[in-house]
Amino acid sequence: MSWATLIGRFGMVLLMTGLALGLVSIIPSAQVRTYSEGMGGAVAPETYEFSLQFSLLTPQSGIHISVESNSSFDFYLLNVFTSQFQNWTMAWVKERFPNLQEYELRWASHNMTVFNAVLESNQDIVLWKSKTTNKISEDFFPPTVSNVTGIIANPSLNVVEYKWEITSITSLAPKARVVLLTQLLIPIGAVLAIPWVYSTRVRKPKLQQ
Amino acid sequence: MEKGRPFFEVFASALKENYRFPVLEIFAFLYTLGTFVLAGLASLGATYGQTSETFAHSLVTSLSSLPLFIFVILILVNIAYGLGNDIEKGVIQTLLSYPLKRRSVLTAKLLSALGIALLLFLGMQMFAFFVLAPDVMRTYFGTVLLSYLAVLSSAFLIAGIVLLLALVLKRGGLALVVGIVLYFALGIIGSVVAFLSWTGSDLPLRVYAVISPSMILDRYYSGAGAVPSFFGAREIWVPSFSEALLYIGAAYGLVSILFLLSYVYFDRRLGI
Numbered sequence: 001m002s003w004a005t006l007i008g009r010f011g012m013v014l015l016m017t018g019l020a021l022g023l024v025s026i027i028p029s030a031q032v033r034t035y036s037e038g039m040g041g042a043v044a045p046e047t048y049e050f051s052l053q054f055s056l057l058t059p060q061s062g063i064h065i066s067v068e069s070n071s072s073f074d075f076y077l078l079n080v081f082t083s084q085f086q087n088w089t090m091a092w093v094k095e096r097f098p099n100l101q102e103y104e105l106r107w108a109s110h111n112m113t114v115f116n117a118v119l120e121s122n123q124d125i126v127l128w129k130s131k132t133t134n135k136i137s138e139d140f141f142p143p144t145v146s147n148v149t150g151i152i153a154n155p156s157l158n159v160v161e162y163k164w165e166i167t168s169i170t171s172l173a174p175k176a177r178v179v180l181l182t183q184l185l186i187p188i189g190a191v192l193a194i195p196w197v198y199s200t201r202v203r204k205p206k207l208q209q
Numbered sequence: 210m211e212k213g214r215p216f217f218e219v220f221a222s223a224l225k226e227n228y229r230f231p232v233l234e235i236f237a238f239l240y241t242l243g244t245f246v247l248a249g250l251a252s253l254g255a256t257y258g259q260t261s262e263t264f265a266h267s268l269v270t271s272l273s274s275l276p277l278f279i280f281v282i283l284i285l286v287n288i289a290y291g292l293g294n295d296i297e298k299g300v301i302q303t304l305l306s307y308p309l310k311r312r313s314v315l316t317a318k319l320l321s322a323l324g325i326a327l328l329l330f331l332g333m334q335m336f337a338f339f340v341l342a343p344d345v346m347r348t349y350f351g352t353v354l355l356s357y358l359a360v361l362s363s364a365f366l367i368a369g370i371v372l373l374l375a376l377v378l379k380r381g382g383l384a385l386v387v388g389i390v391l392y393f394a395l396g397i398i399g400s401v402v403a404f405l406s407w408t409g410s411d412l413p414l415r416v417y418a419v420i421s422p423s424m425i426l427d428r429y430y431s432g433a434g435a436v437p438s439f440f441g442a443r444e445i446w447v448p449s450f451s452e453a454l455l456y457i458g459a460a461y462g463l464v465s466i467l468f469l470l471s472y473v474y475f476d477r478r479l480g481i
Contacts, residue, residue: 009233016234024241
């Protein structure tokens with residue numbers, strides 16, 4: 001057995017592994033449970049609201065987020081407990097306006113300025129941010145096990161009225177990783193296998209007519 | 210001739226025979242697909258936030274279930290059909306004419322039949338772990354390793370029995386059939402033993418644990434003692450960690466004896 005055969009067969013194994021992973025990646029995610037069919041609300045100008053409060057997600061069990069509104073909004077998925085995020089925003093406001101009452105504190109903590117300031121000092125918690133739009137429909141799988149809080153933010157001066165639906169979904173494997181590996185394995189396998197495939201075809205004696 | 214060269218020549222010829230194109234490629238495809246499909250199905254039933262040793266063990270069990278069956282089929286075909294047919298058809302005489310000790314010929318054949326299949330199996334499993342739960346692999350590497358040892362021991366036991374049978378009977382086909390029957394029989398015996406443990410003594414469970422120690426590790430990690438059943442709730446034996454280790458050690462002791470017997474038989478009593 002020559003080195004060319006050994007490398008070629010190894011390449012074929014990589015190629016087949018890549019193809020199997022490719023097959024795994026195209027198997028669609030399965031819906032497990034819908035949290036909030038047809039629920040909706042309104043976000044006042046320059047404020048934000050919690051839409052999904054604490055859900056533990058893994059690279060294989062994610063969520064499908066679907067939000068529609070009358071005006072543009074930003075949607076964030078943060079890797080933090082909702083209560084923790086609330087504590088941060090309240091603390092931020094309290095530090096700057098110590099004389100505010102509890103209800104005023106709560107109202108002020110939902111301001112976009114506070115939100116942006118807290119996010120700026122905790123940038124690593126942002127798992128995903130949508131483009132500013134009035135409609136999103138997105139599958140989301142976190143890269144690691146995460147406690148996810150969903151936030152709908154309204155940076156505009158109009159009231160945003162929205163309807164949303166969040167469905168927990170599960171996939172056979174983390175899509176992003178599987179797709180990346182498929183894209184790596186197939187070309188590497190093909191490059192390693194081609195010389196061997198070519199040599200086996202050349203070596204075959206052709207039948208005389 | 211260099212000292213190691215005949216060994217590699219026998220090994221290479223065994224490789225060529227055991228993994229003709231596209232056998233290896235098809236098995237790699239099946240291993241990958243089986244691993245990920247079953248891991249995905251297992252995740253449906255996984256408890257949220259379960260990142261303990263139990264999760265690591267249950268992930269090994271679910272990742273390896275279908276690929277283990279494929280692994281057993283591959284090694285049975287390689288050992289029974291490959292080695293058995295070599296003896297039946299007299300090909301082994303050519304291999305024995307190499308300037309090698311008999312046990313080296315058998316080692317080269319087993320390295321190809323068992324070693325490469327094991328490398329492929331473990332490679333795919335580790336790859337799946339890396340893709341699905343790299344943090345679990347890092348944190349609970351010992352648990353993962355122990356679970357694989359337990360899961361693989363029954364496959365090695367069947368391989369050992371089939372090897373000995375193929376050598377004694379000198380017929381590959383028959384050894385292959387016995388191996389397949391044995392694989393399914395072990396599963397059936399496991400169910401019977403579980404049933405018996407609900408109704409009566411723990412002894413069958415302990416005996417079966419020597420043959421299939423993965424069951425003992427399941428019991429250790431699940432910690433399920435009392436089982437409500439038709440016959441009323443009953444305390445069933447839950448092993449301690451040292452007991453689980455002892456049973457895994459005993460299972461590998463049994464496997465070692467079978468392989469040792471095969472080596473002795475091949476070396477002295479093959480009659481070729």
